[in-house]
Amino acid sequence: MTVEDQNIVADFYSGNHKTIQVTVRDGSGNLKDLTGAIMTFALFKDDPRNPTVILRKSTVAGGIVITSPATGEAVITFVPKDTRNIYGTYRYQINVLDDNDVEETVTTGFIKIFRGFAVRYNEDAIPAFMSGQ
């Protein structure tokens, strides 16, 4: 069952660590058993004519861990480099290929990534010398 419009519109800043918890249900609304399943996530531009994929994650390539297969729970993890250079509103899809090779887009929605302005600062110095004559 595809659950649409699971929008994430707050608390997501570019360049941050971020986790998104996902709970997948089957067509009857029951928790879906994710044992042996492959989950993928894609973040893409909200432009029908140019749906460029910005970021992909999966249980195979990394970035997604099925934390409780029997209860359909997974966690998608974002590290700073994933979103360092992007901000704005994007669409996302999460896909599941289950143990019976049944593939389904289980949820979609918008993610709003806020631009991060608070950057870290660092400085250093070394001594120099000369003598004039």
Place this chain on the structure above:
Amino acid sequence: MATFTWYVYTTTWTDVSTNTIVFSGDASNLATPITVGTWNSGTHLGTGDPGTDQCGATHANNVKYINSTQAEWDVSTEDLTAMLATEATLRIFFTDASSVATSSARFYAYDGTTTTAEAVGIEAYAFEQGVGASTWTQINDDSGNIGGDNTSERLTLSDQTAGTEHNFYIAVSARPETVGSKTQFDFGIALTYS
């Protein structure tokens, strides 16, 4: 944790560590003064002001200001655009455990106490190698009240994309404006990263 490490090039990149960058009037003697108004003929690592030479058998690269677009290194005058990384005066290595991008980086000379105050008694130019620059930037002129970490009085370094390691290759040339030891003279770098 983010850290800076400063290097000079002898036969390999050598950590400046606790030493001092010494500009002198001789390629092999760090104690030779520079005639007022003329540019450095030697660059060395000294243990103090100037202390003893820590360069080893091969002295640090020396880059000498010739004009706004040229310098002398390897005993010949060349356009700054021809400079290789290993011909720069300094390599400043910035690293962080996580992958970070750098921005608003700048290199400056100052008096060793207040980062916005110019170094005392010297004039200096700097150049960032490898970023398409072609001219020197004046970073200190004590007589003109230029120097320190101030806009238009420092070398703006190029932004670098995300990575755990960042290198800034910088050539520096300096000359005394007056007779005597110039001890109120440090180099600084500052940047933001995310």
